[in-house]
Amino acid sequence: MIEVLATGPLVTIQDLGRPGWASVGVGRSGAADRAALTLANRLVANPEGAAALEVLFGGLVISARRHVWLALSGAPAPATVDGAPVGHHAVFPLAPGERLRLGRPDSGLRTYLAVRGGIDVPPVLGSRSRDTLSGIGPDPLRAGALLPVGPEPGELPLVDQAPVPVPPGGPVTLRAVRGPRDRFLTDPRALERDGWVVSTRADRIGLRLTGRTVAAGADAGGMASEGLTRGAVQLPPGGEPVVFLADHPTTGGYPVIAVLLDADADRAAQLRPGQAVRIRLLDPDSTHG
Amino acid sequence: MKVLRYGDRALLLDLGDGASPLAAAALARACRAAELPGLLDVTPAARTVLLTLGAGVDPAEVRRRLTGLRPDQADQGSTAEVVRIRVRYDGPDLTEVARLTGLSPAEVVRLHTASAWTVAFGGFAPGFAYLAGGDPALRVPRRDEPRTRVPAGAVALAGEYSAVYPGPSPGGWQLIGTTSARLWDTDRDPPALLQPGDRVRFEELG
Numbered sequence: 001m002i003e004v005l006a007t008g009p010l011v012t013i014q015d016l017g018r019p020g021w022a023s024v025g026v027g028r029s030g031a032a033d034r035a036a037l038t039l040a041n042r043l044v045a046n047p048e049g050a051a052a053l054e055v056l057f058g059g060l061v062i063s064a065r066r067h068v069w070l071a072l073s074g075a076p077a078p079a080t081v082d083g084a085p086v087g088h089h090a091v092f093p094l095a096p097g098e099r100l101r102l103g104r105p106d107s108g109l110r111t112y113l114a115v116r117g118g119i120d121v122p123p124v125l126g127s128r129s130r131d132t133l134s135g136i137g138p139d140p141l142r143a144g145a146l147l148p149v150g151p152e153p154g155e156l157p158l159v160d161q162a163p164v165p166v167p168p169g170g171p172v173t174l175r176a177v178r179g180p181r182d183r184f185l186t187d188p189r190a191l192e193r194d195g196w197v198v199s200t201r202a203d204r205i206g207l208r209l210t211g212r213t214v215a216a217g218a219d220a221g222g223m224a225s226e227g228l229t230r231g232a233v234q235l236p237p238g239g240e241p242v243v244f245l246a247d248h249p250t251t252g253g254y255p256v257i258a259v260l261l262d263a264d265a266d267r268a269a270q271l272r273p274g275q276a277v278r279i280r281l282l283d284p285d286s287t288h289g
Numbered sequence: 290m291k292v293l294r295y296g297d298r299a300l301l302l303d304l305g306d307g308a309s310p311l312a313a314a315a316l317a318r319a320c321r322a323a324e325l326p327g328l329l330d331v332t333p334a335a336r337t338v339l340l341t342l343g344a345g346v347d348p349a350e351v352r353r354r355l356t357g358l359r360p361d362q363a364d365q366g367s368t369a370e371v372v373r374i375r376v377r378y379d380g381p382d383l384t385e386v387a388r389l390t391g392l393s394p395a396e397v398v399r400l401h402t403a404s405a406w407t408v409a410f411g412g413f414a415p416g417f418a419y420l421a422g423g424d425p426a427l428r429v430p431r432r433d434e435p436r437t438r439v440p441a442g443a444v445a446l447a448g449e450y451s452a453v454y455p456g457p458s459p460g461g462w463q464l465i466g467t468t469s470a471r472l473w474d475t476d477r478d479p480p481a482l483l484q485p486g487d488r489v490r491f492e493e494l495g
Contacts, residue, residue, distance in 0.1 A: 224334065226301065261296065262296065
């Protein structure tokens with residue numbers, strides 16, 4: 001059992017989500033930065049989709065009721081156990097009564113805390129993820145919450161530390177495949193021009209890019225709704241693109257003018273309001289995988 | 290049908306502007322039945338079907354498998370049970386719908402209950418189902434000013450669709466009635482009362 005003593009702006013339980021329910025209006029949800037979640041799980045030798053904590057901008061304090069092994073990934077929040085620093089992308093123990101405290105990360109937005117055995121709350125529709133759009137899955141954590149930890153997996157952690165870069169604080173380039181609805185654009189390369197900045201309107205559902213606008217043709221408004229994925233770049237009438245993240249709606253009525261590569265949707269989830277973004281467009285025919 | 294690339298993990302199947310939402314629903318069913326490699330999810334919508342693929346799946350391989358697909362629109366709902374939804378036609382927009390359609394409120398109710406609707410696709414909220422195939426005389430635009438709060442169980446019309454709001458939410462559809470049917474219950478199996486392909490009959494509560 002893990003006890004939550006304090007949370008920052010938002011702490012949710014996340015795994016790899018619940019794909020398969022889109023036709024009844026429920027999206028996949030799951031960790032906003034899936035690569036970070038799976039890395040933290042691998043470090044403690046969990047199955048890579050085990051449920052962990054997604055911590056937005058630090059502020060989490062926990063203690064354990066029994067000895068547990070933990071690992072942190074994603075945004076590098078400075079972490080201490082009873083005041084002694086512990087490493088990022090590293091396995092470390094937490095003894096009963098000790099406190100793990102996460103500060104604000106220097107870069108990135110979302111830190112993942114995996115516990116060996118996984119967070120073992122009851123799954124909803126096959127997943128322990130909180131979908132902040134539909135309200136499905138375990139509520140965001142509050143101080144006083146007690147979190148059950150699952151049985152330790154048979155595998156043992158093989159590495160103490162993973163040499164993986166942390167999310168950068170400077171300008172970030174995201175790769176996106178053009179289309180499927182870029183024919184609505186008056187300038188098909190408009191997304192590639194410099195000057196995009198992440199707006200303050202950013203959450204688990206998506207983030208809005210600001211600083212410039214993209215012009216769409218007059219016929220873009222009459223489009224029928226169609227399916228959305230994580231990483232879809234949608235162009236609402238105001239011309240400021242929206243990049244959808246893990247809790248995106250299942251369908252939308254504005255043109256999707258480009259779609260981030262899946263790996264870059266993870267990186268988009270670590271962007272902070274005010275951070276500069278460049279988008280590099282790839283041709284649909286040149287992309288595989 | 291056009292097959293459009295949608296990033297590196299999805300394909301968008303586009304039936305074109307003139308297509309019926311029931312054709313998209315039939316195509317979505319055919320995609321599920323075809324056991325396409327690595328298929329994670331299928332999102333039918335008004336004119337399109339989005340196929341979401343898992344890691345390591347070659348979209349080109351999925352695209353090849355799609356060429357053999359034969360969606361059969363005739364099979365929709367033919368074996369499915371008809372879901373009956375009892376409605377009290379007391380919605381605040383019933384007289385406005387009557388004005389827009391040139392019918393009397395009683396005629397609107399009669400046409401809404403006269404024939405079966407078919408679930409084309411879901412979206413907007415868990416359990417929200419877009420019902421198509423109703424009487425064309427009932428086509429009305431959305432409200433100019435969406436409501437900030439539509440109650441759960443509101444029965445509504447917009448465009449070629451009818452729907453029931455599963456929970457309280459903002460909404461721009463024309464509200465013609467209310468039902469006590471539970472459209473969504475996470476603890477029920479299946480949680481959504483209405484699945485794509487299901488047929489729905491509305492019945493007036495006297």
